[in-house]
Amino acid sequence: MQSLKERIIAESKKIGIDKIGFTTAEPFDYLKESLIEQKAAGHTSGFEHPDIDERIYPEKTFDNPKSIIAIALAYPTKIHEEVPRDEKRGQFARASWGIDYHNILQDRLNRLIDFIKTEADSEQETADWRFVPQVDTGELVDVAVAQRAGLGFIGKNGLLITEEYGSFVYLGEIVTNIQFEPDEPVANGCGDCTRCITGCPTGALLGDGRMNAKKCLSYQTQTKGMMPKEYRKKIRNIIYGCDICQLVCPYNKGKDFHFHPEMEPQTEEVFPKLVPLLTISNKQFKTQFGHLAGSWRGKKPLQRNALIALANLGGREALPKIVNCLDDPRPVIRGTAVWAIGQLTKRAPDQFLDTLRDLQSTETDEEVLTELEETLTYLTTDKKRR
Structure with missing residues (x-):
């Protein structure tokens, strides 16, 4: 028995x-x-x-x-x-x-x-x-x-x-509270391999299985405030999570299992168009993303990340929509839009300088003002970028 x-x-x-x-x-x-x-x-x-x-x-x-x-x-x-x-398009981590x-x-x-x-x-x-x-x-x-x-x-x-x-x-x-016979623990199998440590773009992994979580790109995509500048370009077009330390791991080579239908990704959910994200309503957000684990922090972090991703992808065609974000009531979105405009217009900034200066004259949030000052300085003093 x-x-x-x-x-x-x-x-x-x-x-x-x-x-x-x-x-x-x-x-x-x-x-x-x-x-x-x-x-x-x-x-x-x-x-x-x-x-x-x-x-x-x-x-x-x-x-x-x-x-x-x-x-x-x-x-x-x-x-x-x-x-x-x-x-x-942006990406959600796996x-x-x-x-x-x-x-x-x-x-x-x-x-x-x-x-x-x-x-x-x-x-x-x-x-x-x-x-x-x-x-x-x-x-x-x-x-x-x-x-x-x-x-x-x-x-x-x-x-x-x-x-x-x-x-x-x-x-x-x-x-x-049921007593079961325990199974044997599994010994570490990493050996001398350090691919995940060297592959991490931010140096978040400490080498012993621990990490500085605040340097992890997955963490950075989930915060609700302004993303520090040193992480913005490193997230590329990922708007939630990070897979790098998994993708470089030899134990993951060739691994791809499709056992559970409810885990299957849908393109418009996990590779969403970035521009529509900027103006998505709460109802639309819930319908499109509400069932994903990546929606748990709400739409603001994903919209912020979408602005960063558009800048990283060189999405100049999205500039009119990004400029509209300067009127957003949320400082994080305004400030990130300022940065994105600076990145996308660095070779020909004149078209948007007056827009940024107009915002500077009315803006009250300190973080947005900092972004404005730094972006205007970036666009008006570095001639080599034009």
Whole structure:
């Protein structure tokens, strides 16, 4: 007769879970010093769970935890539709393709929990069993749980790397008071390879699986304020996320799985036209992008990033729409539009100098005024750029 663990593994395959592993609910106390150091150094993004003890001690948030069940789902890395070259388009990183992965994993975890409950030997056992599913926004460090549960190892880019699917996997876990035999952790497999470290355009990776999250381009595309100038050209036309440290990883070579229809990318969603983004309504935004993980910060960061991407792509044909953004009520959009105009008119700035000076005379936001001053100086003093 199969054990409960074996029956759970068999069921996981039926409901669309690509990898599953089991570990104890013992503390992840080896992480504590590193997490404290990262926070003190200002290397955290602010998106993490704020209480470090709750991140490493499951008993802080779950009464008498015994085990953690970790799962992974592989996601596509290539779009099968042809991306039109009709006009300038942005890109969403692969982890934001298809329906928001939080919803997909939550569904799989809930279905797995429902199955486990049916396997109880008595009503009392069903009543005693408890489960808490977590996906990304929970207390625990997902990659640490997955590594200890045997799903893969944590690479130098800080991502979980699986043998079968590389790092192109979504992770989730279930904390429970059921005792399971734990699986063996996976040893690190990076060796001397440093491709992700040297490939990162901003030097965000620290070399030991940690990063300065604030230097990560994925983080920069998700902030709501003005993007620092040193990152603007480096995002190219990516308006959400970053895939560079994954694309250069040897473990990801040739990896492209299409197991889950709800993860399949649609061209107009993940390679959207940039100009329409500048004037998209809230209703249109929700319809086109609301189901993507990349929409969680709202439309303002994506509109800001669209302005930057248009400048990076040399989209001079979009200048009339970009100029209209100078009237936007949001300072971030006005300020980024100023920068984009400067980049796109650097060889022939005269047409828009008066427009920028008119805004300078009425603008009250300090950041926008700084952008205006720097852009006007850039356009009027550097003759070599014309």
